[in-house]
Amino acid sequence: MALKLGKVTAVYPGSFDPITYGHLDLITRGAILFDKLVVAVLRNAAKEPLFTVEEREAMLREVVKDCLNVEVDSFDGLLVDYAARKGATVLLRGIRAISDYEYELQMALMNRRLRPEIETVFLMAGEAYSFLSSRLVKEVIALGGDISGLVPPVVEARLRQRVLGK
Ligand code: PNS
Numbered sequence: 001m002a003l004k005l006g007k008v009t010a011v012y013p014g015s016f017d018p019i020t021y022g023h024l025d026l027i028t029r030g031a032i033l034f035d036k037l038v039v040a041v042l043r044n045a046a047k048e049p050l051f052t053v054e055e056r057e058a059m060l061r062e063v064v065k066d067c068l069n070v071e072v073d074s075f076d077g078l079l080v081d082y083a084a085r086k087g088a089t090v091l092l093r094g095i096r097a098i099s100d101y102e103y104e105l106q107m108a109l110m111n112r113r114l115r116p117e118i119e120t121v122f123l124m125a126g127e128a129y130s131f132l133s134s135r136l137v138k139e140v141i142a143l144g145g146d147i148s149g150l151v152p153p154v155v156e157a158r159l160r161q162r163v164l165g166k
Contacts, residue, residue: 012093
């Protein structure tokens, strides 16, 4: 068992297309648990995003600007290799419901196989956000529904502009 010395950096990876209050809840709690939290946007995703990586990073930066130990970045390639380059020993992920568990378990076990020295830590999503996803937020606004209270105001404005053109 290695002796833990020094400060712990965690990476919170994701698509963040766009950031929701569910993500922000996790970031706030992660920033309390760890000395440094790097919120990392995946660059080479197969899925077609609504916002570019730069737009997603800008929204994240705006929303976390008061969290002094939180850095916003983006990454390509294997998550564990990126985490190692950042000096991180923890990957942070949120779990909303049982349906998230299988996908998260697969990723956590694969990441552990690739780099056993990096641990995945799961936080349960706040119950108010356990139904919330970026995908549903985009669907609801596109169909004329109300998304206030689901994403920060700056994100709501960007979504309105991008999806509704106003
Ligand atoms: O928000 P998401 O889309 O659920 O995040 C998925 C993410 C970014 C965590 C995952 O796709 C990822 O880690 N991609 C990087 C590529 C990688 O390392 N793949 C092997 C890990 S199992």
